[in-house]
Amino acid sequence: MFNENPCLTCGACCAHFRVSFHWSEADTEQGGVVPPEMTEDVTPFFVSMRGTNQKKSRCIALMGHIGQKTSCAIYEKRPSPCRDFGVQWEDGLYNIINEEIQRCNHARAVWGLPALFQQLPRFNFQRPEMHREKTMVTVFHRSIKAKRKDGRKPGSIRG
Incomplete structure (x- = not known):
């Protein structure tokens, strides 16, 4: 099997998209694990990661420089949009959702990074x-x- 995650940890998605999710994910009384101090209210039902609800977005949990190896300060406690982003390994198998790879490549392009498929030519997606x-x-x-x-x-x- 492959030994690299298709996500290149470039951080482009964390510095481009708003990360919104239901408020209960940041409420410890409701079983939420996302640190509430890292969120801000968007609507009565949704919160977002601080820094992602603005024009020049950058998640407060993102560590490192975009385009280089980045990491998430709360990886084990990250919200559902981050867990569900479709460019990942799942159960030992390569999982990629076409809409998600397009979103990933859009974020990478905004930061001047090449498309993910150009980075991983050894994968056959036909x-x-x-x-x-x-x-x-x-x-x-x-x-x-x-x-x-x-x-x-x-x-x-x-x-």
């Missing part, structure tokens, strides 16, 4: 050929042709 899918389509088309030979229109019910 979809495998699906033989079953083609077979199902072929069977469907053959059944339509057979119905037409019987003089029935496709979709008509035999009476």
Whole structure:
């Protein structure tokens, strides 16, 4: 398996996006683990990490310089948007969500960093050929042709 996390710890996402989440994640009485002193109110229901709710965003928990190796001061207690960001390893498997890689690459571009795929050329992200899918389509088309030979229109019910 791969020995590197696809997240290059560049910090671009932590210094570009607002990190908003339900207030209960920062409320210890509700079982929350995010340090409340690192959050600020956004709405009556949501808070955000300090520093991310402004035009030039930078999370208060981000340590290091953007584009170099960065880390999170509260990694084990980070909020759900950070835990769920789709550029990561999960259960020993490479997990990447297309929308998330686009968001990651957008943040990297804002900071003048190359796209993540350019950084990781050894990964093959092409979809495998699906033989079953083609077979199902072929069977469907053959059944339509057979119905037409019987003089029935496709979709008509035999009476």
